[in-house]
Amino acid sequence: MRLDATGLRRQQTITLSLLFLAGVVNFFDRASLSVANNTVRAELHLDATQMGWLLSAFSLAYGFSQLPLIGVMRRIGGRWALGGGLGLWSTAQLLTGVVRGLPSFLVFRVLLGVGESPFYPAGVQSLREWFPAESRARATALMNMSQTLALAAAPPVLTLMMLRIGWRGMFEVLGALGLVVAAAWCWLYRSREVAAAATTQGESAWEVLLRQRTVWGMMLGFGGINYTVWLYTAWIPGYLQTARHLSLARSGWVAAVPFLFGAAGMAASGIFSDLWVRRGSRPVRVHRMNLIVGMVLSALGTLVVVHSASTVMAVGGISAALFFIHFAGTSGWGYAQAIGGVKHAASLGALQNFASFMIASAAPVLTGWLLDRTQSFTLSLEACSTMTLLGALSYATLGRPSEVEDTA
Numbered sequence: 554m555r556l557d558a559t560g561l562r563r564q565q566t567i568t569l570s571l572l573f574l575a576g577v578v579n580f581f582d583r584a585s586l587s588v589a590n591n592t593v594r595a596e597l598h599l600d601a602t603q604m605g606w607l608l609s610a611f612s613l614a615y616g617f618s619q620l621p622l623i624g625v626m627r628r629i630g631g632r633w634a635l636g637g638g639l640g641l642w643s644t645a646q647l648l649t650g651v652v653r654g655l656p657s658f659l660v661f662r663v664l665l666g667v668g669e670s671p672f673y674p675a676g677v678q679s680l681r682e683w684f685p686a687e688s689r690a691r692a693t694a695l696m697n698m699s700q701t702l703a704l705a706a707a708p709p710v711l712t713l714m715m716l717r718i719g720w721r722g723m724f725e726v727l728g729a730l731g732l733v734v735a736a737a738w739c740w741l742y743r744s745r746e747v748a749a750a751a752t753t754q755g756e757s758a759w760e761v762l763l764r765q766r767t768v769w770g771m772m773l774g775f776g777g778i779n780y781t782v783w784l785y786t787a788w789i790p791g792y793l794q795t796a797r798h799l800s801l802a803r804s805g806w807v808a809a810v811p812f813l814f815g816a817a818g819m820a821a822s823g824i825f826s827d828l829w830v831r832r833g834s835r836p837v838r839v840h841r842m843n844l845i846v847g848m849v850l851s852a853l854g855t856l857v858v859v860h861s862a863s864t865v866m867a868v869g870g871i872s873a874a875l876f877f878i879h880f881a882g883t884s885g886w887g888y889a890q891a892i893g894g895v896k897h898a899a900s901l902g903a904l905q906n907f908a909s910f911m912i913a914s915a916a917p918v919l920t921g922w923l924l925d926r927t928q929s930f931t932l933s934l935e936a937c938s939t940m941t942l943l944g945a946l947s948y949a950t951l952g953r954p955s956e957v958e959d960t961a
Contacts, residue, residue, distance in 0.1 A: 605921025642668025647728025694823025770952025777944015
């Protein structure tokens with residue numbers, strides 16, 4: 554697709570707006586079970602470990618579903634990959650409203666994970682196609698901000714929906730909204746010529762990527778990011794209600810605060826990265842620095858939560874942890890774009906997502922298991938801080954580029 558300057562700006566606006574909207578739907582759907590955690594457990598007679606498995610069923614399915622995307626995203630194209638995924642995950646979300654027990658609930662959580670799997674690889678590919686290097690970090694940050702803004706809005710909005718129409722009605726409404734967004738994406742989004750063209754012959758994405766030490770460092774390092782993100786996404790409402798004794802209604806509003814800080818961390822990462830790239834810094838160096846510094850500071854924020862004497866201090870620690878983990882995570886996607894280039898950005902994003910969610914999937918079930926046995930979140934939060942620091946170490950050692958060309 555060849556466009557003049559006006560047409561290019563129009564397509565950039567359409568692409569980013571639809572990705573942002575799809576991201577909001579995506580993370581409202583992810584947050585829905587976390588918000589409904591205690592209510593669902595009471596109605597379906599589930600313990601915390603079973604709820605942990607429900608939360609992890611999504612992330613495991615999401616992670617494994619990245620594998621088929623590696624090397625084929627350029628042939629599928631972002632239009633149909635994300636459009637089909639949106640349709641599948643929204644249908645699964647809608648049908649969750651009729652579950653009657655753990656087995657059927659698990660099935661729909663798996664389908665939700667499978668459906669959501671193309672979102673980030675397709676989003677990274679779309680932004681890599683339409684945005685130049687000097688503005689790509691801000692575009693990526695805005696796409697990512699849909700995540701934390703949705704997670705900030707989700708607790709109060711979804712709590713209100715639950716109080717009005719019940720948790721089942723909440724799932725059904727969210728699923729219906731997602732189907733509308735899927736139709737809009739397929740109707741309005743177009744790929745550029747570079748993405749629509751057939752792939753060239755030669756080495757597969759698997760061969761190119763897996764032989765690079767840097768890629769292995771990214772896979773392990775991003776696991777530290779997603780472990781942290783997924784623990785807080787899955788358990789913030791439950792933590793506030795169980796450990797801080799807040800009511801369902803109040804916890805919904807308080808839980809929004811840390812996610813707003815997470816959105817601010819994403820915005821800061823995008824602005825900071827683009828500023829340094831425009832000044833002549835290489836994207837790989839900027840993003841790697843953001844990753845390491847952000848993850849270390851996030852781990853310290855989680856330790857503040859462990860030693861909090863008050864709810865205010867605990868929420869402050871969670872807010873710091875999410876600000877810095879999303880500051881780092883936004884650069885994680887920028888790093889994948891810079892290392893993978895236009896040819897392998899989507900495949901590298903999928904590979905990174907797969908490995909990281911294999912690690913992150915332990916967070917909800919381990920937290921639930923420890924909560925059942927200790928009646929405390931202390932060990933879970935200490936494990937989270939350790940995982941974040943190990944991720945930073947991976948980026949600092951294995952994830953350091955050697956002979957990898959910066960193709961941004």
